[in-house]
Amino acid sequence: MDAKAHGHRLVGSRYRLQERLGNGGMGAVWAAHDAVLGRDVAIKQVVLPAANTPEQRAEIRERSLREARAAARIDCPYAVHVFDVVEEDGELWIVMERVPGRSLSDLIQERGRLPAAQVIRIAQQILEALTTAHSGGVLHRDVKPSNVLIRPDGSAVLTDFGIAAVDGDPSITATGLVIGSPGYLAPERAAGGPATAATDLWALGCLIFAAYDGRSPFVRADSMATMQAVLTEEPALPGGPLAPVLRGLLAKNIVLRLSAETTRLMLRAAAASPLVAARATAAPGRPEPWAVSGPPAAGAIPLRRRRSGSHRRRSRLPVLLAALVAVGTLTVAA
Incomplete structure (x- = not known):
C-alpha cells in the first residue's frame, strides 16, 4: 500500500x-x-x-x-x-x-577523520550498548557507521537490531543466511563460522577505524574484493592513542582479539592520554598530529565523498x- x-x-x-x-x-x-x-x-x-x-x-x-x-x-x-x-x-x-540526530556515516562523509576524543566517546558508548546486549544473549551482527546515530549532544545510539540473534537459536545455521555487511564482517564469519560477541567487537574495531581514519579498513569496489580483504589483508593502522585498540580488535585470530573488558580499559587509557586531552581543547578542524596513516590498500574506498548538490540540501x-x-x-x- x-x-x-x-x-x-x-x-x-x-x-x-x-x-x-x-x-x-x-x-x-x-x-x-x-x-x-x-x-x-x-x-x-x-x-x-x-x-x-x-x-x-x-x-x-x-x-x-x-x-x-x-x-x-x-x-x-x-x-x-x-x-x-x-x-x-x-x-x-x-x-x-x-x-534526533544524524548517522555516524554521514558525519564521517562530511568531515573525514574525526577527533580522537570524539571517536573514543563514541566507541565507549557503542561498546556499552554491545555489552548490554551480549549480557542478555543478543548479538547485533551489523555494527557499522550507518547504524549509529549521533544525538545533538554528541552521544551515540546503536540502532538497527533487525538482524540481531539470540544465543541458542537453532535456526541460525538452518536458515542458511549470510548475515551482516561485508566490510564489517569478521573473518571467521566470512569463512562460514558462527556469530559471537567477538564478531561484534571486530565490527566495532572497523567502525572505530572508519571514524578515526576517515576510511573503512576493508571496503573495496565489490563484495568479493571486500571479503577477500577481510580474510587476507592487514590494514595500515593509523598512529596515535587508538592504534593499540585497533590492533587488538582487528586481530584475525579470534583467540587474540580483545575482550570487551580489555577494550573498555584500553579506551579509558586512550581517553586519558595527554595528547587526547590536549587536542580536546585545541582549535577545531586542525588535523591530529598522528593522523597520517599508511597509504590506503589497493582498492580501498574512502567514506568521505564529494556530495552532489541534491545531497547538500538539508533533509526535510x-x-x-x-x-x-x-x-x-x-x-x-x-
Missing part, C-alpha cells in the same frame, strides 16, 4: 502514522505519534516478500516478532529502545524511539530514525 493510502492510519488503536520517511530492506519506516502517551515514535512496517512461499513468510513473520520482543529487553542509553510490537490485519509493526525532516531494521532476516530464539 502506498504512502497516501497509509497516511494518518491509526495502528494498534494508538499509533497515528504521519509520514513515510524511508524504506528498509524488508519494509517501510514511518514517523508516527503515540496517541496514548503523547510522544513521537518511529514505527517500522514489516513487509513480507511476496515471492516467498507461505511457509517462508510465516517463518519471517514469527522470527521478526520474537526478535523485536527480544530487542525490547535491552535497556541501555546508547541502544535504541523498542517500545511495542503490533500485529494487525496480517501486518507486523515495530514501534521504537525516534532519535529534522531527525534520523533509529528504526531502519531489516526485520525479514532476523534469527532469534524460540
